[in-house]
Amino acid sequence: MSVRIFVPKDASALALGSERVATALTREIEARGLDATIVRNGSRGLHWLEPMIEVETPEGRIAYGPVKASDVASLLDAGLATGGTHPLCLGKTEELPFLKNQTRLTFARCGIVDPLSLADYRAHDGLKGLERAVTLSPADIVTHVTESGLRGRGGAGFPTGIKWKTVLDTPGDRKYIVCNADEGDSGTFADRMIMEGDPFVLIEGMAIAGIATGATKGFVYIRSEYPHAITTMTQAVEIAHKAGVLGSSVLGSAKAFDIEIRTGAGAYVCGEETALLNSLEGKRGIVRAKPPLPAHKGLFNSPTVINNVISLASVPIIMDKGPVYYKDFGMGRSRGTIPIQIAGNVKHGGLYEAAFGLTLGQIVDEIGGGTATGRPVKAVQVGGPLGAYFPRALFDTPFDYEAFAAKDGLIGHAGITIFDDTADMLKQARFAMEFCAIESCGKCTPCRIGSTRGVETADKIAQGIEPEKNMALLADLCNTMKFGSLCALGGFTPYPVTSAMNHFPDDFRPAPLVEAAE
Numbered sequence: 458m459s460v461r462i463f464v465p466k467d468a469s470a471l472a473l474g475s476e477r478v479a480t481a482l483t484r485e486i487e488a489r490g491l492d493a494t495i496v497r498n499g500s501r502g503l504h505w506l507e508p509m510i511e512v513e514t515p516e517g518r519i520a521y522g523p524v525k526a527s528d529v530a531s532l533l534d535a536g537l538a539t540g541g542t543h544p545l546c547l548g549k550t551e552e553l554p555f556l557k558n559q560t561r562l563t564f565a566r567c568g569i570v571d572p573l574s575l576a577d578y579r580a581h582d583g584l585k586g587l588e589r590a591v592t593l594s595p596a597d598i599v600t601h602v603t604e605s606g607l608r609g610r611g612g613a614g615f616p617t618g619i620k621w622k623t624v625l626d627t628p629g630d631r632k633y634i635v636c637n638a639d640e641g642d643s644g645t646f647a648d649r650m651i652m653e654g655d656p657f658v659l660i661e662g663m664a665i666a667g668i669a670t671g672a673t674k675g676f677v678y679i680r681s682e683y684p685h686a687i688t689t690m691t692q693a694v695e696i697a698h699k700a701g702v703l704g705s706s707v708l709g710s711a712k713a714f715d716i717e718i719r720t721g722a723g724a725y726v727c728g729e730e731t732a733l734l735n736s737l738e739g740k741r742g743i744v745r746a747k748p749p750l751p752a753h754k755g756l757f758n759s760p761t762v763i764n765n766v767i768s769l770a771s772v773p774i775i776m777d778k779g780p781v782y783y784k785d786f787g788m789g790r791s792r793g794t795i796p797i798q799i800a801g802n803v804k805h806g807g808l809y810e811a812a813f814g815l816t817l818g819q820i821v822d823e824i825g826g827g828t829a830t831g832r833p834v835k836a837v838q839v840g841g842p843l844g845a846y847f848p849r850a851l852f853d854t855p856f857d858y859e860a861f862a863a864k865d866g867l868i869g870h871a872g873i874t875i876f877d878d879t880a881d882m883l884k885q886a887r888f889a890m891e892f893c894a895i896e897s898c899g900k901c902t903p904c905r906i907g908s909t910r911g912v913e914t915a916d917k918i919a920q921g922i923e924p925e926k927n928m929a930l931l932a933d934l935c936n937t938m939k940f941g942s943l944c945a946l947g948g949f950t951p952y953p954v955t956s957a958m959n960h961f962p963d964d965f966r967p968a969p970l971v972e973a974a975e
């Protein structure tokens with residue numbers, strides 16, 4: 458049998474040269490007359506080792522990385538096809554500590570299967586959840602999801618089952634499932650990795666959501682900056698349709714469900730659910746006032762489930778293994794697993810799926826291995842650009858929605874960005890305000906004007922102009938934005954700003970007043 462060699466086609470691996478590696482490998486295999494097949498898989502999520510290639514052996518997969526095209530000949534000379542030793546050999550993939558210690562439920566297949574092979578998907582427990590769902594009543598499916606404790610992974614942590622029940626209970630000629638794949642948070646990539654590495658799990662999750670709520674049509678709204686995810690998802694939907702997983706009779710049942718892929722236009726605010734719905738309808742991406750909730754009047758005024766990629770991709774395993782299996786992982790009201798995305802100035806960046814409850818210190822120091830520069834960690838921003846900066850003093854905070862909220866932080870989409878001691882937190886606070894000013898949809902004053910005034914005020918603090926007055930003004934602006942903004946863009950921008958001010962006051966001490974024309 459032909460030996461299978463896995464070369465990831467995930468965007469992070471491509472960015473690091475995996476296409477060149479695949480080309481060189483194809484050429485060398487041909488030239489040497491080897492009986493080997495190259496499978497273009499997703500990433501395993503060990504980004505510092507990308508491109509990480511693997512070979513299937515009777516003892517399991519053996520990994521090599523990071524591999525350059527120029528390494529290919531020597532790898533084959535060393536017996537790559539049989540898992541031979543080589544300086545780039547990392548040993549058995551499953552034994553790599555970063556992977557071995559994870560609890561991969563949502564990402565169980567990512568990096569393992571051929572993303573566009575439905576047969577491979579089925580061979581790795583794919584479609585079992587949907588097969589079960591088509592035998593259940595909508596209310597029973599909703600009960601399963603509710604009992605699993607799954608909460609939305611897009612940021613707000615709203616219980617998924619309750620959202621689905623609202624749509625199920627709302628009458629409507631047409632209902633929709635909208636998958637939010639805008640993934641605009643800095644330092645996050647879990648949605649992209651699933652769409653590129655295991656697209657059928659998202660399709661399966663959306664089909665289950667459709668059957669559970671009475672929706673027959675789904676849209677995946679993917680940010681334009683994700684061309685590879687768009688291509689893979691488009692191909693996967695076509696394959697699923699041809700195979701009868703989607704269409705007028707889902708898996709041969711009396712239920713219909715179809716999916717269309719839509720591309721976003723590149724605005725951060727279009728990740729906010731109501732702005733996203735406007736964008737999907739072809740309107741300007743501006744936030745809608747709530748009520749009405751999208752569950753009552755969403756896309757084209759119809760009852761709509763809008764869920765994050767990871768929320769939907771977590772449903773198949775819940776339907777397959779049961780709600781209790783999923784709920785057994787986690788802590789407090791944060792049940793199941795969470796794909797933590799470790800980024801920024803870090804030694805071992807990548808995706809780490811674990812049950813809720815790891816402390817921030819474990820994630821940064823033990824799993825991430827500290828900074829890439831080797832300098833001390835100064836701050837960690839958790840939850841994307843609207844998340845708070847946590848100092849080392851808060852590293853005992855467990856990864857849990859309520860525990861982070863209790864420390865004036867948020868988990869958001871579970872991206873963490875690490876900074877070493879050279880980071881200037883005043884600059885970071887200014888950046889938060891600037892980001893909000895650029896990305897604001899402009900609908901409400903605290904966000905539209907407050908963020909611009911915030912940038913000006915941070916600049917004055919940096920220049921040493923009336924420091925006490927301007928620090929008070931910045932705090933006041935944050936207060937107004939937090940409580941007066943219509944959506945979380947304006948409402949949460951104060952989190953990075955006030956956390957920087959409170960935890961790193963030295964960075965806000967006035968520089969000597971510049972003798973200038975002020």
Ligand SMILES: Cc1cc2nc3c(=O)[nH]c(=O)nc-3n(C[C@H](O)[C@H](O)[C@H](O)COP(=O)(O)O)c2cc1C
Nearest residue numbers: 609610611637639640641728729730764765768945
């Ligand atoms: C400014 C802003 C940007 C957002 N961006 C995203 C995003 O990129 N992806 C996402 O899933 N949710 C995003 N959200 C949250 C969504 O509004 C919404 O809560 C989420 O899609 C609901 O899905 P869930 O319940 O599965 O988390 C954003 C919210 C705000 C305020």
Ligand code: SF4
Nearest residue numbers: 898900901904944947
């Ligand atoms: S807070 Fe900002 S982004 Fe949100 S509605 Fe108001 S202006 Fe728009």
